[in-house]
Amino acid sequence: xxxxxxxxxxxxxxxxxxxxxMLGAYTKVLFVRDxxxxxxxxxxxxxxxxxxxxxxxxxxxxxxxxxxxxxxxxLVSLCRPCLxxxxxxxxxxxxxxxxGHLLQRAGxxxxxxxxxxxxxxxxxxxxxxxxxxxxxxxLQQKKQLSHFYRWDLSAFPFSSSxxxx
Numbered sequence: 001x002x003x004x005x006x007x008x009x010x011x012x013x014x015x016x017x018x019x020x021x022m023l024g025a026y027t028k029v030l031f032v033r034d035x036x037x038x039x040x041x042x043x044x045x046x047x048x049x050x051x052x053x054x055x056x057x058x059x060x061x062x063x064x065x066x067x068x069x070x071x072x073x074x075l076v077s078l079c080r081p082c083l084x085x086x087x088x089x090x091x092x093x094x095x096x097x098x099x100g101h102l103l104q105r106a107g108x109x110x111x112x113x114x115x116x117x118x119x120x121x122x123x124x125x126x127x128x129x130x131x132x133x134x135x136x137x138x139l140q141q142k143k144q145l146s147h148f149y150r151w152d153l154s155a156f157p158f159s160s161s162x163x164x165x
Contacts, residue, residue, distance in 0.1 A: 023084060029102065030079055031081045033092035034161045035072075035149040037126050040133050059142045066159045076151040089156070127160075134162045 033041075043056045048162055050056035053055055060072055063149070070078065081089075090098040146153070146163045 027088070027106075028084060028086045029088045029090060030081065030086040030155050031090050031092070032152075033074055034132070034158045034163075035074065035152050036145070036161055037092070038128055039072055039145075040126070040129055042069075043133075052136065053133045054138070054141065057137060057141055057145060061069050061148065062142065065148065074149055074152045076155050081155055091156070130162050 011022070014022070033110070039057065039060070040053075043050075043053050050059055060068065065074065065077065068074075076082070079086075088098070092103075110111055137145070142163075149163055153161065158164060
């Protein structure tokens with residue numbers, strides 16, 4: 001699509017006609033990850049000043065969705081999957097398979113272009129870590145987190161998420 005904007009320009013800054021033309025001109029790919037795993041990853045990277053996972057979660061719940069950081073804000077509010085017709089939704093845990101498919105669809109040799117992914121190998125670690133972190137939370141925090149991410153949980157197939165219960 002002809003460049004009429006700087007790289008930092010938000011899509012919402014264009015009028016509806018230009019937005020529709022731009023979205024129609026690109027292949028749209030959305031990368032998604034279980035919201036609870038996103039929280040764990042953010043906590044493990046030291047984002048925030050909380051000393052425990054439970055207090056980190058409480059800080060997020062207290063701040064609300066409108067003040068949420070992009071690192072833990074619900075995906076639905078960031079990428080608007082109900083408004084944008086994504087061509088592909090790629091889930092963490094299946095990157096190698098799905099990106100290989102994408103590259104083949106684009107006519108590229110997938111094996112020569114794809115780096116080694118570790119997302120499938122670390123899934124068991126995240127399962128164990130999720131279980132440990134989830135057990136630190138109170139029942140009220142678990143319910144509030146499920147409510148906080150309710151739209152993500154209904155929009156994407158996170159059936160094994162601890163928040164799906």
